[in-house]
Amino acid sequence: MTEVATRVVPAAPTGALSGLRVVEMGFAAAGPLVGKYLANFGADVIRVESRLAPDVFRTAYPPFKGGQPGPDRAGMFAFYNDGKRSATLNLKHPKGVLLARELITRADVFIESFTPGTIARLGLDAGSLRAAHPALIVLSSCNQGQTGPHAFHPGYGSQLSALAGFVHLLGEAGSTPVLLYGPYIDYIAVGYGAIAVLAALERRKRTGQGCTIDLSQFEAGLQFLTPTVLEFAANGRIPGRAGNADAVAAPHGVYPCAGLDRWCALSVWTDAEWQRLVAIAPGLEAGLETDLATSAGRRRLRDAVDARIVAWTASRDRDAVVAELRVAGLRAAPVLTISELFSDPQLRHRGMWPEVQHPVIGAMHVMAPPFRLSATPSVQVHPGPMIGADNDHVFGELLGLTDAERSELERDGAFT
């Protein structure tokens, strides 16, 4: 059983983004995780959602608490929307749209990740919002951008990772490619989305002007594949799958250790490192001393070298192998399983998985940002909100609606 990581969350003196108000509409990961990171550093992030059409992370994607679906039982929503508020509105009702517009007018940032054209149809297009509120920053994140011949083609992250070229690079040479498990490219778009919002804020400090940001998740992902395009354009070669081989390091791979599905990663970057490896694993070079003394020779005889390393690791304990290699100054790491991430001493040290309490799910974890700030650290106190949990705060305190006004809007169908 894995020991679950916990940490005491210190109260932030002042979050780096405290005072920043963000209104967010969207679904799944690519838009909402931008808001999560902003909330982690103190921004007041209000998710506007609808009970009529809740986020697919609330309804369609397991796991759910106890295996029972429900908008407040959904692990994905709770895990990746920590620190936000939730307010429910009916955006199909004109008064619901008016309230959303009111809310956005009081915000610094509006994030949306619907299909292009959706917010315009709702009457919430960036142009009219910014005409009323020139300092507003609007981030629209979608599959392939707001313009162009494929703007309206539907898609989602796992398949977009294939279009962009990531899938083509994953697997053994000459074999069917494999997937990067999930919607890999979405999380690249999340990072760039947050960067775009903060860069626009930085510019706003100087100019007072807001910004309309059109983020294509496809284009964001391609930033991480620049070398493949350069190699094709310059050298006429299309980079493809190569197993775990590397252009420089040899050996460079993952090797099975004792037990079921236990692996150790190891890479050797210089001839001196190879000699250190041979010193702790005698026999690796037996009979091939001259050939294997250089990285070119080790790359040429890659299969033979890998087979010898497997013979050395296969009956050994993974963590003992890694420890021995690291003591010798070599680059090595265990291939950690997902459950092991929660007990990894280094990730625990960094507070990667803060523990929080969810009203329905109970004790659970959320994910801290992978970077730590010295003076204004991130804070994770609340998991993703229950649907509509902050209606009183948002419509009462923030928009100043009286109980009577709210009752009337409720009867009209502006809320959901």
Added chain:
Amino acid sequence: MVKVEPPGGEADRFRPPYLSDVASPDGSIPWLAANVNKRGVTCNLESAEGQVLFRRLAAGARVIIETFAPGRLAALGLADAVAHATVVSITPYGQDGPLAATPGSDLEVTAASGSLWLAGEEGKAPVRTSQPQSGYWAGMYGALGALVALQGGEGQRVDVSAQASMTTVHPPAPVWWDIAREEHTRTGPFLLGRSIVGSRFRNIWPCADGHVSFAIQGGAIGRHTGRMLVEWMAERGHAAAALATIDWERFDNSTLTQTQVTELEAEVAPFLRSLTKSEFYAAVVAREMLGYPVGDAADSLADPQLAERWFWQRIAPTDGAPPLPFPGGFALFDGARPAVTRGAPRPGQHNAEVYGELGLDAGELAVLQRAGTV
């Protein structure tokens, strides 16, 4: 953005492949990919003169990004030289903690992040993306960390761990463990998606000239995709007995058993094998279906959507070299894409310009050059 390198250039300039396969400090493709739009100076931080020079340069910097082993700047006696700035430190495992001093390359931090565990065929060795990814992730989060820190006042330290960065890339696996105590693992070309009974759906299929990404799915758009698929297959004379029985108005893939999924997929496979990538993409766009070809570098360069949005920008990778396509800025800001305006610097290319801005004249620079400082 000024890049500071040791005299002669940094080690990463010698990572293959190279332009035209000719090894050169200005020709490393992975290095060029990461270094356009910068000016470059050289400075020997090990020497007293170099440290004086660096202090003058650092004094005017708002953000300083460094990738030394933890503690190296302090060991050089330069901690106070950067104290005023937002300092982004990017290392394999972070600035402190049990692994802070442990070296690691892309392979090891990917292994230690769970990301490697999840990629590959079930029962076989995990595999890494053949283009190293962790540097891009850590770099992106470094930029984000710097921008957050700037909002919180000057002088913060931003500690980026490549291991932690790669830990963020594979939801929903951590949630499955945290909420349901299920350990997800590699599934090759299959995805679990919405299934609540553990069925896997093929997402990568061989086609006539490569592979396509497609799946049998639920949800409104997934049902539309299924309905269109049956029509399209009929038009091309492909039998689909099992698919034809589906009521797409009510289809829900989340409860299909693996046997049912496999039966449907057996009908889809020969159809997709009969199509080229471009035939497939044109038809799914026309029919508004979910699905994409499995693209590669050539496909990305020829993509009409990217062309329409002026994504690729051709510039000389270094001064005087033939132009190559680089990605333009990652988003459109008020309709404009931030441009790639400058190739990557040769070692010390902007010494005179940048150090001149600090007030050094040609004579002083020549002295530093003779001493090996720049």
